[in-house]
Amino acid sequence: MTSPRTLFHQLVERDGLTFAEFADDYQRTANLLLQETGDPIYRGAAVSEMSFQRWKKGDTSMPRRPAPKILKRMFGHPAKELFGPNSDGQTPALPTRPMLDESELRMTARDARAHATEAAAQILPDLSIDQLEDDLARLVRAHTSTPPHDIYLQVKEVLELAKVMLDRTQRLSQRGRLYLAAGEASALLGGCAFDLGLPSISVELLRAAALYGELAEHDALQAYSYGYLAILAYWNGNPTQAVRHVTTAQQFTDVGDAGKARLAAIAARAYAHLGRVDETRRAIQLTMEDRGRRRDAIHDDLAGEFAFSQERVAMSNSSSYLLLRDGAGAESSARQSLQLIAASTTDTVPFVVAPQASSDLAMALLLRRDLDGAAEALAPVLTIPRQWRGAGLVERLDAVRGELVSPTFRDSLPATSLAEQIEEFTAVAAPRLLGPGVARLAIGSGDVS
Structure with missing residues (x-):
């Protein structure tokens, strides 16, 4: 057997990669980079068997774009290390294979599920969307007892999967469910971004949530999103804009009593920032009215981070009074x-x-x-x-x-x-x-x- 000439050769030999396996990994990595960056150079990127063999032999100059970045993602080493000459003539040291960790296992599971979803072609199994909705509901409820940075990373995966699914189905009923899931995920991400001190990112995510809510024709999601935009507006020193946002939110009719109490609390805070005492006190009074049986899918059924309990009502009112x-x-x-x-x-x-x-x-x-x-x-x-x-x-x-x-x-x-x-x-x-x-x-x- 010929001794390895390059680090690339060693890695391929170590993993026992055939050309067909390498080509599949190469194309899959290119697709991931396309999704992450949006750079069209990765679209349709492929590798020939002739190039593969030349790379193994080391009989080549540095590969042209986009190969270097694809190979770096695949092997964790820049092209200069994969194909570069060794000044001492010795075989390059084979890097230690990294230990598996939870993030890698999670990525494998996500990729497997995404691939299974893709295999369903243009008609998604309803079970795929059921799983997505279950995952999202779990995260919405876990957010109340989980630090925001931990939730953010998981919800981001759900949002990305919802977008992939939207590209895989033209069935209107499924698209409506996926728009709603994408909107709920965006709203939850927006809340996490605010908690982490990134209000401008939070605004973008809540605007996206409101647009998804409009596409899904879902009043409660739109009311929640505009309400949060009002929060961000007065937090950023624009209470007049906050009043406009909360007024828009209050125009959506299919909102439960908990959702209406939340909007009243947000309005109270906006009026208090403006020094409008009478309107602040009236809004506070609305938050404390007895709640009837009217419910909605966001504030009551999904609940969790989207709920607005009496504990939150009282705490929000204390801030308005201050x-x-x-x-x-x-x-x-x-x-x-x-x-x-x-x-x-x-x-x-x-x-x-x-x-x-x-x-x-x-x-x-x-x-x-x-x-x-x-x-x-x-x-x-x-x-x-x-x-x-x-x-x-x-x-x-x-x-x-x-x-x-x-x-x-x-x-x-x-x-x-x-x-x-x-x-x-x-x-x-x-x-x-x-x-x-x-x-x-x-x-x-x-x-x-």
Whole structure:
């Protein structure tokens, strides 16, 4: 047997690749790069057996585009290493085969499922869409107890698969289901992006969700998406635009009582940012009205991150009261939220609600100069892991810190110490590490999503 002349030759020999197997892998990798980059140079990329044999022998100059990038993806080494000469004349050292990890296994499973879906040609089995919807429902519900960066990566896979499926079917009933799934995935990704401190990306994803909702003719998805766009608008310092978005959201009729309460809470926050006291209080009152039996597929059936429980209602209202500098109203609402969470017998309340309600409670107590009470409210908040320190919580704590360093507490050593703890806590939060600096108003808004 001829000794290996190049690293490429060694890798092919190690894996026992025939030309047919190599050609299949090459084409599959080109298709993946086409999907990832959109660069048409990868469309239809193939390799001849003559080129394959020349590459094995090392009797070639550097391959032309797009071969270098395809080969790098396949083998994990740039073309210069795969085909480059060895100055000492020795056979290149064979790299150690990498150990399998969970991400590789997940990719294999995803590719297998995608390939099985593709094999169904232009008529998808309904079971394929059933599985997609089940996966998405699981992630929507898991989001309440899973850090956003973990959820983001998994939901991205669901969205990509939904897009592939849309290209594989012309059946209207199936396309409607897939548009809805793609919209729900985009909305969930938008919420994750906001939590990670990337509001501009969140806006793009929520706009996509609204458009998917329009294609699916689904009122509840459109209402949810426009409501979240309103959140992002006032969070970015545009409360007037937020009012326009929430007004649009409220025009969709096929929305359940929970969804309407959510929109009322968002409206209250937008009005509070504008200092429109009477409209804020009316909107808060709407959030507390008894809920009837009217349900919808987003806020009630799918629920999870899309739900709007009474705990969230009370916590959101506390933030609106704080914007009005109504400490008594904020304290009452924040305590109500925490009491409801403590009394809950299920694990459906999102993990982020209690820390945000506690932060609002601390701010309300500072407004009546109860520094000890504020420190007690913040004690459990300042111990939560970094991956849970989302944008809504960081904004609230920034507001608390601003109050602690105000003239009211300027000469208080405990206040200074607490402010320093908050600064250290938020310095390593995801929004600080990832998010660009943007204009923000006094209180964040991740709670009413």
